[in-house]
Amino acid sequence: VEPISAEEESYYEECKQYYRITGMPLVSVSAGVLNNTTELKSALLKFVIDEDYNEFNVEEFSKQICCIFNIDRRDIAIAKIQKGSVALEAHLSKKRNNVEIQINLEAMYDLLTITDESRKDMGRLKVFFMFMGDLESFTNIQNFRNELKLHPQWNRAYGVDHTSWTGALHDGRDRGPHPYYCPVGWKRYALYFTYNYDDRFKGWSICYHGTKFSYGLSILLSGLKPATAIEHGAGIYVSPSIIYSSHPRYSEIKEIKPSEETNFFQGGQYVQFMLQCRVHPTNVIKIGPETLRVGNTTIDSNIDNKSIEWVIDTKGKYIVDFNDPDAVIVCTGIMIRVTDKHPGLLPESHWWYTSHLCHLKNHCFSGIDLTTLKLEKANGDQCNVIFS
Secondary structure, eight states, X not given: OEEOOHHHHHHHHHHHHHHHHHSSOEEEEOHHHHHSOOEESSEEEEEEESSOGGGOOHHHHHHHHHHHHTOOGGGEEEEEEEETTEEEEEEEOXXXXXXEEOEEHHHHHHHHOOOHHHHHHHHHTTEEEEEEEOHHHHHHHHHHHHHOEEOXXXXXXXXXXXXXXXXXXXXXXXXXXXXXXXXXXXXXXXXXXXXXXXHHTTTOEEEEEXXXXXXXXXXXXXXXXXXXXXXXXXXXXXXXXXXXXXXXXXXXOEEOOGGGOOTTTTTOSEEEEEEEEEEOGGGEEEEEOOSSOOTTOOSBTTBOGGGOEEEEOOTTOSSBOTTOTTOSEEEEEEEEEEESSOGGGSGGGGGGGGSOOOSOTTTOOOSSOXXXXXXXXXXXXXXXXXXX
């Protein structure tokens, strides 16, 4: 038994935020699991549990994990236990005639079949973080996340009486060939990446990636996956328009419960957030039209409907990790919009009603019954952005 290091503890605190919101652990995998055919004699499984070490039953926990993933208990060897939160390291191996055989990491990932249901089961065991892969990858991820911090100097609120401008921004910074327009109604919480930020991202354009509320921290901690719906081809889908990215098809709208109110959400009823990213223009392999079937309706007056989706080349990687110094896309800020009523009532959201907007909860994350929303809109209900 050994204590959890300060670096690990800092990383785990971020993972706990995800767990507290979703009730499920963050699951992270090394690049070798999904990018190639790496083979090892044993694969590292790391579980971090929100439980007092003195009350933790190692054997009972191991049995329940094996039950969740249908693993033979004899194939798991406990390697190390750390205390603070309980961190349990185990090695998964496969034996044939009592002889260990090589494990293909990609096959191991398929074997464990991590689903939302299995993550919920782990959540009930108070697991808030799980890692699978190799130890070196875990150490690299953890060290990088320890350096990734909010950068208050560059936090901004965009709108009337706050930071705002009309048309493309001309401030002398090189953002490549794609203009940067004011993300009115949003607050940016900037992330600190490098001392020479302007040099590092010279020529890199700004874009937005909308996501489910529960996935946001996961993306920051584990990286971006290519899209599964690939109307413009394989890759990561982003948009230069925050108005387009805010559609509930891309950016989940979540009603704020009293227990979830924080300094970020104070005084609001609904919240959306997305990632503000930088991408080098050479990694934008396709610029295409909207795919929400809005017809002739204008989505964003600054950007043509025919060039509002970008596809980013992943260079063959299943997960594009911000830890990678050669990452094709980097998240530089978290964008948050808090409103006193449903954001579908905002003037900039009126185009939603001519687009694909459905009741399916796994398709459009509206956070409200659409009949109710349309009735509120017909009654002329107003929505206000809250910046406090």
